[in-house]
Amino acid sequence: MIDVKQVGKRFGHFAAVQDLSFRVEAGEVYGLLGENGAGKTTTMRMMATILQPTEGDIEISGFSVRRDPVEVRRRIGILFGGDVGLYNRLTARENIAYFGSLYGLEPARLRERIDILSRMLDMEEFIDRRVGAFSRGMKQKVAIARTLVHDPDVILLDEPSTGLDVTAANIFRRMVSRMQDEGKTILFSSHNMGEINKLCKRVALIHKGRLRFAGTLECLREKFGIVDLDDIFMAVVEGSEN
Template identity: 75%
Template sequence: MIEVRKVSKTFGAFTALEDVSFRVEAGEVYGLLGENGAGKTTMMRMMATILKPTEGEIEVAGYSVRIEPDEVRRRIGILFGGDVGLYSRLTARENIAYFGSMYGMEKQAIGERIERLSQMFEMGAFLDRRVGPFSRGMKQKVAIARTLVHDPDVILLDEPTTGLDVTAANIFRRVIGRLQEEGKTILFSSHNMGEIDKLCKRIALIHKGRLQFAGALEQLRAQYGKEDLDELFMTVVEGSGR
């Protein structure tokens, strides 16, 4: 469902990613693991057609990000880390509805989808309040709901639990499980090893723009003889020589 083949991305003399390849299967929750600055967000921006690969190819749901970007955009939902990008004067419902309309959804379908997402993320208490005064966690819930409003087949989540408290993070994990049951393909980017361990069976580990490992977590643990993912990460990174 997501195919990354020998992808590199440069910005002038700076190489953000170099010769990265991995594959995410349909219906899989796949972890993109690396420290801040490793190149995770750059990779997701290329998948979302915001950036173009300097070299290599990315296909999402069978469509090339270079040749068929419109087809890719129709099939993805994307949440980037950092600023959630909500309109502070609009209510949570209005923010989600606005993005639904951008995807060409009918008003009734948007309303029905919002009600379902509100239940999934337990947003009923603040759904019709303006988002300006919301806490970071409340805003993050709205942003994730906005990402899912058009029911995309492929979901790209860049550090999605940023700002979420323990309760909200647990709700998010349950939602991810439900989406996987629905057959959604989910790429989950994080530097939080615990989140990756809870949600993903397979990962791609990137360090300073280079792919260090791609495959099953069980395989990685067997290869290095360690169970703790933090220790595994440090072992792989220290052995990379970069």
């Protein structure tokens, strides 16, 4: 469960996030929507305890990011967009194993998790190759596996399908559905409205750091009187919403 309670984040005089509140239930796949600069990544960095809120608080599985950051970090897996942050001289397996060891996984359990994720993400052909020569999509798969290696209860994914081809993106969506069936709580940001439509029943839409909507996709369409999610997104960005 993720509970965002009147959260704000300032950098000097600039308010990146203002009075943001929404709740993600346990076992839910929840979408965080907004254009670049809307405050999505800042919000997720606060959830991950990388940044501390200026105002308000966030609870992850009942633990406060302010008061219990270590407990929060134990329970989350986080993948940020942009640079995947892998070690090019290590193989995919070695990269995943390194991060798994940081979470204290025993060697046998770590091998088991890597084998499971390798199959789930269709990485078996390149799991023992060095990542330096990998394509962007291959590196993204390794980064996703690294995020999930310790089997976290809460998963934060910032543009997770970046660089994935159609086949790999479908594999990723099936994996998300499987994790939801296992009771995982998943928050992910995406510009891919088709992906949001397939995976999420509820979303939060933020614009310029403020919440514009939180609720079901059905209610979102009713609010704006628009069926197409891309058109709703543009209506908010262009300031033409009802």
